[in-house]
Amino acid sequence: MKKQLNDILMDQNIFIIEEFIRHQPYDIAQKIKSYSLQDQISLIDIIPITKSSKILRHMSPVEQYRILTHLSVDKTKILLNSQPMDDLVDLFLAIHPKQDEKLMTYLDKDTQQKIKDLMIFKPGTAGSLVTIDYISARENWSVKMTLEHIRKIAGNVESVSYIYVLDNYGHLNGIVSIRELLSALDREFLSNIMIRDIISVYAEVDQQEAVKKLTNHYLSALPVTTTDNKMIGMITFDDAMNVMEDEATEDIQKLGGSEPLNKPYFETSIWNIYSKRIPWLLFLFVAEAYTGTVLHYFEDTLEKVVALAFFVPLLVGTGGNTGTQIVATIIRAIGIGEVKFKDIFRVIRKEVSVGVLLGLSLGIAGLIRAYILGVGLEVAQVVAITLVCIVLWASIVASVLPLILRKLKLDPAVVSGPFITTFVDGTGLVIYFLVAKMLLNL
Amino acid sequence: MKKQLNDILMDQNIFIIEEFIRHQPYDIAQKIKSYSLQDQISLIDIIPITKSSKILRHMSPVEQYRILTHLSVDKTKILLNSQPMDDLVDLFLAIHPKQDEKLMTYLDKDTQQKIKDLMIFKPGTAGSLVTIDYISARENWSVKMTLEHIRKIAGNVESVSYIYVLDNYGHLNGIVSIRELLSALDREFLSNIMIRDIISVYAEVDQQEAVKKLTNHYLSALPVTTTDNKMIGMITFDDAMNVMEDEATEDIQKLGGSEPLNKPYFETSIWNIYSKRIPWLLFLFVAEAYTGTVLHYFEDTLEKVVALAFFVPLLVGTGGNTGTQIVATIIRAIGIGEVKFKDIFRVIRKEVSVGVLLGLSLGIAGLIRAYILGVGLEVAQVVAITLVCIVLWASIVASVLPLILRKLKLDPAVVSGPFITTFVDGTGLVIYFLVAKMLLNL
The missing domain is CATH 1.25.60.10 (MgtE N-terminal domain-like)
Incomplete structure (x- = not known):
């Protein structure tokens, strides 16, 4: 090749x-x-x-x-x-x-x-993305003077989009965009045209916060300062885009139930991929293992009506699928700042409403499926009612858990698809057998 | 409030x-x-x-x-x-x-x-992102003339980052960045400093392709032309960032097993969310229903060794989890262009290698779990061997399916977490009972 x-x-x-x-x-x-x-x-x-x-x-x-x-x-x-x-x-x-x-x-x-x-600056902070090849100027410079200065140094800077106005001590006092500079009269002073309400971040903040600021305000570069407002450098839009892409990749991998690889796929060794995946798989294995305990506990019910066993994967699978859909939506909405903890009741109301519709639709599908399998009307009823309950249960758990984790300052993406699937598997079985015991008088 | x-x-x-x-x-x-x-x-x-x-x-x-x-x-x-x-x-x-x-x-x-x-221009195309507030110039203009022109119109354009050099018919013949323009001598002509190897897209191409071009080449604006190279307008980095965010949201929602909402969460009606989720849930329900058929088919095996039933959710659940991890990684890698169809054998080799390690680890975990449940050595062996097989099976399916869909020009994200979970549920059961029949001589 x-x-x-x-x-x-x-x-x-x-x-x-x-x-x-x-x-x-x-x-x-x-x-x-x-x-x-x-x-x-x-x-x-x-x-x-x-x-x-x-x-x-x-x-x-x-x-x-x-x-x-x-x-x-x-x-x-x-x-x-x-x-x-x-x-x-x-x-x-x-x-x-x-x-x-x-x-x-x-x-x-x-x-x-x-x-x-x-x-x-630690990786993952705003400071780690900084470039110092920016244009600085003083507020008593005229537009003409500034333009002449830029024309001398333009080749050495990374971006000419903004001129950062600093004082003698390096404090960032104002910003002039190149567009405003070019629109202004030659004799105008920077102090008269510079923006004083500066959008900037401290070097120590999380890079995601810096990127959000840059994108929200449509900036092509964001100044980074010390906590006492001394200019360190700037983050340019291209670096911000890289961060956006990496963060989305991380979120997707976490949602898939794995620690993020943090490296391109083919550059990650087999051992490395293994070590990112196995902790979650083992954790989920242990969590899933209690489904065995549940089944063991309801063994006599199961032995009396073996037909109940046919629907176990279908019921818990459907609950897991519903939960996964919700978790993906909510975690992304949290990630891009659309949903916050204070919205928790709005989210629950919304998801339960959708859950009722989904539960009824799937309940009917369950009735039909049970009828086709020929297990009798009673078991069919149990299946249909369980489906409604499991879907509602999954809706509540999947919408509440990520928001609570967020509130506890933990990563909401810990509630991955596999996590919610596993959680609903065990709890869903309990719902199933309780409904069965009640309706079949076992 | x-x-x-x-x-x-x-x-x-x-x-x-x-x-x-x-x-x-x-x-x-x-x-x-x-x-x-x-x-x-x-x-x-x-x-x-x-x-x-x-x-x-x-x-x-x-x-x-x-x-x-x-x-x-x-x-x-x-x-x-x-x-x-x-x-x-x-x-x-x-x-x-x-x-x-x-x-x-x-x-x-x-x-x-x-x-x-x-x-x-249709939504989703490069043309739909275009702004026409750009700076155009002619190649026989001097740098001085161009700068004077820019200073007159700078207030009316969306970005001064690039000057697009057009001919009398509006064809895009060259680009000068504002940085290069400022670095050049006043008397220089644009024809001497403009870049002729232009990076541009046609208005009809997918917006994602346009965004990829803009980000890959670190451009703050990308020109959009007709197929005969007539300038239509430009896509600016801020619009590109919005697209990146929206596309990542779509991918995440699809990976969660739902059609993308295409709107902010709280702006989407309950009915709308329902309509995006129910088709996949019903499809998966029908697909999952064949687990019932499988269990029905192996009913006599199940009746002979009821203990086998305890491990059903654990085995298929673990297979689904492994598959979901892989699907998330592969689909994202396809999405950002890291993995292509031609890499299919590299991917399979990698995933099977990781799968062997994961399978062995989980197989041991399975042995321990079966021992704790006290189901006897024979069933424990069946569980352990099934785990290795299911994990390997999930690894192959989850790495191959997205790439094949991509090759067929279908959206690889159709293979969502719930999809792979459902697929592995049914096929995993078949593996389980075949292994059981063989080892237990049923």
Whole structure:
């Protein structure tokens, strides 16, 4: 499968290379990733720096490191110095402390210090997403002066969307968007056009909170400050999008009843996947095991009317399905901030109303199914009534549990599909046999 | 709970209002949404236009419409004309065709036509996300000229991030980012600095494809063209983020075994939620019903060794849990493009390897559980061996099905947690009784 890139190079078939590097950096990066390391290195080496530095940005820190350490010192230096600050921080965080000593020395003292300053922020915090390649200005600057300044440094910043107005101590006092700056008159001062009601976050807050702020307010960059309002840097929309995608992936994996992998699927080892899945499976196994206890307890009922056993998987399965539907909806609604704990009674009212409709529909389906199996009207009645009860029970549990977990500051996604299924399995059986005992006078 | 805003206004307590409107537009919008319609209207009426127009953008089209139709004609006109083009299109699409006649007339003929042109794009396509408030230029313009042009129109466009270079016929021939423009010399021509390898999408493509392009290439806006490369407009990063969030919500709800609601939870009626959930529940009910057939078929086995019945929910439940974990991981990996159909054998190999480890662990757990229940060594063996088989079976089914659906151009998320649970329930029972018959010589 692997392209024999070296062969191509040997042939001096430079046209193919030229054709190749005319693609977009992202697309080239995706292609290159499937090549052997040797080919990756050869390619990055011959591609012009302006392009190769952009290609590197679309590779993971570990992939970047592998290539960088095999290039000539000069090349590595230039490439390293062309990377945005936040990518450099990710690179040095990803590689082993011992290994970064050499790479670090390729950067100037000032940059080294800045990277070390940014490396202190814990992964998952707003600070960990920060880039310091932003535009700063003073409030007594005129629009003309500011524009001239921007035109000098535009090539070195990650985004020109906002100009951050700082005082002598680095406090963030105002923001001017590039659009407002361009719309203003040359002689106007920044102090007159800057926005003082600043939207910003502290470096220590959860990255999800920062991303929510950025998206809610439609910002392309969000300033990050210390608690005493000193500017640290900014989070740009592209990093926010990555976080959004990762967080959704985590939620989905948790909802599937597994710890999140935190890595791309094919980059996660078999052992690693096993270790993320087995704790929940064992927990659920133990929880599910009490269904055996329940069945054991009702053994005499079961022996008297063996037909009851036919419906066990159907009844608990349907309860689990109903619960899973609700859990997925509620957990997502909590995740994106649509539903909060204070809405708990609204949620219950809504879900119970839907549950009544669903229960009646499924109850009728149960009657029909029991009739087809020919188990007699009495057992059919038990099945139908149990279905209504189980669906209502699942509705209440599935809508209440995630909200309570949230209130207790636990992750609501702990209530996964498998969790609610397991929970309803055991409790549903109890409902089933109680209904059976009552209606069949056992 | 509702604030008596009118009372506040009566009191002429203007300080409170002033304090209130000092908040960010998004936050004011969230507050206002919980007020009565009358209060919403009063508030929007007294808030200065520059702010109220921004507040409106954070409300849903229907909420916007309710307020707009109750304001004075003049106010409505000004507010309506201050909205970005894509929001106007959403507004007119959301309200009933009859109702929009009056509102439409508040806009000038030119804008009316533009809105009607954009309204033809189907929801879910790239075209439906388009805004036409972009900056266009000609390639023979100098940087100086372009900057002067931008400074004149910056207030009227949605984003100044990119300058789109069009020819006389409206074809998109190049793009200059505002950063590159600012970095270039005044006398330089756009033709010399514009990027010609344009990243763009056709209006008809799926919105998810467009969003993926925007995020992959770290763009803050993506141009949308006709198939013959005529510029229609652009998709901005904030709209892309909304789509990302909505698509993740849809995936999660589908994975929960329900049709997606397509609306915020509390805005969806009980009847609507019911109609999204019941088709899948009934389908799964029918599918699950064959567990009854299986149990019926093995009735004599079950009567001979009633102890086998105790483990039915535990065995099928564990199989379902394993399958749900895998399905969540694989469907998300397909969704974000990490796994493709060609990877099917890599996926199977990986999942079977993990499955062996999981199966053995759970098999041991099964032995212990059976021992505790005191059902005898033979039944315990059956349970342990069945667990290994069911876990492996679930691993294969759950990793293969989503990829095959994808290949058939069907939505892989049809294989929801409940779907795989139901599937494994029936087939798992067959495995259980076959193993039992073989080992117990029944």
